[in-house]
Amino acid sequence: MDFSSKLLENAVYEMSQLPGIGKRTALRLVLHLLKQPEERTNLLSEALTDLRAKVNFCKSCHNISDTEICEICSNHKRDKSLVCVVEDIRDVMAIESTSQYNGLYHVLGGKISPMEGIGPQDLSIVSLVNRVKEGEVKELIFALSSTMEGDTTNFYIYKQLEGLDVTTSTIARGIAVGDELEYADEVTLGRSILNRIPFENSIKAS
Numbered sequence: 001m002d003f004s005s006k007l008l009e010n011a012v013y014e015m016s017q018l019p020g021i022g023k024r025t026a027l028r029l030v031l032h033l034l035k036q037p038e039e040r041t042n043l044l045s046e047a048l049t050d051l052r053a054k055v056n057f058c059k060s061c062h063n064i065s066d067t068e069i070c071e072i073c074s075n076h077k078r079d080k081s082l083v084c085v086v087e088d089i090r091d092v093m094a095i096e097s098t099s100q101y102n103g104l105y106h107v108l109g110g111k112i113s114p115m116e117g118i119g120p121q122d123l124s125i126v127s128l129v130n131r132v133k134e135g136e137v138k139e140l141i142f143a144l145s146s147t148m149e150g151d152t153t154n155f156y157i158y159k160q161l162e163g164l165d166v167t168t169s170t171i172a173r174g175i176a177v178g179d180e181l182e183y184a185d186e187v188t189l190g191r192s193i194l195n196r197i198p199f200e201n202s203i204k205a206s
């Protein structure tokens, strides 16, 4: 791509670093922003700068939160004996939108993937095990995507929990293998949490 301006080239380059944004889309977005009133672009850059500078993760579940402990964790109406283990914040949003789940969450921040160089130490697994050791959690629901990495992660956590007084279950899969939770429709996802199965059964099945 031949750019008539170094400024334009830089902006397009930065935009194209986003996932799913190729050079052509990046150029279209940058030109679009340029046509908008300057104020709009400023609001966008301020929102991003602010987010980056002030973002906070819940000390308990690692969800993005404006407070030290997020609204879900600090809500007294939620069942604190139930913790749903998810890969990222989008899964929390997807499950919340079903209105079928009243427990808490634990956001791992990814899944174990030797191919991508992500090991257990890169995820919030230690803090999950510590939460269980504190004693209030009675059941962990694994809700990772059912890929090989998801299964590996579930199993790794399951092994870490050996000897602890906690039940493990996995969401029932109305969802096709490899599908991401965020794309599952709300009814299916809600049902799959309600119809969860003991984790031991899911290991035997596979």
Ligand SMILES: [Zn+2]
Pocket (backbone or CB within 6 Å): 058, 059, 060, 061, 062, 063, 069, 070, 071, 072, 073, 074
């Ligand atoms: Zn929280």
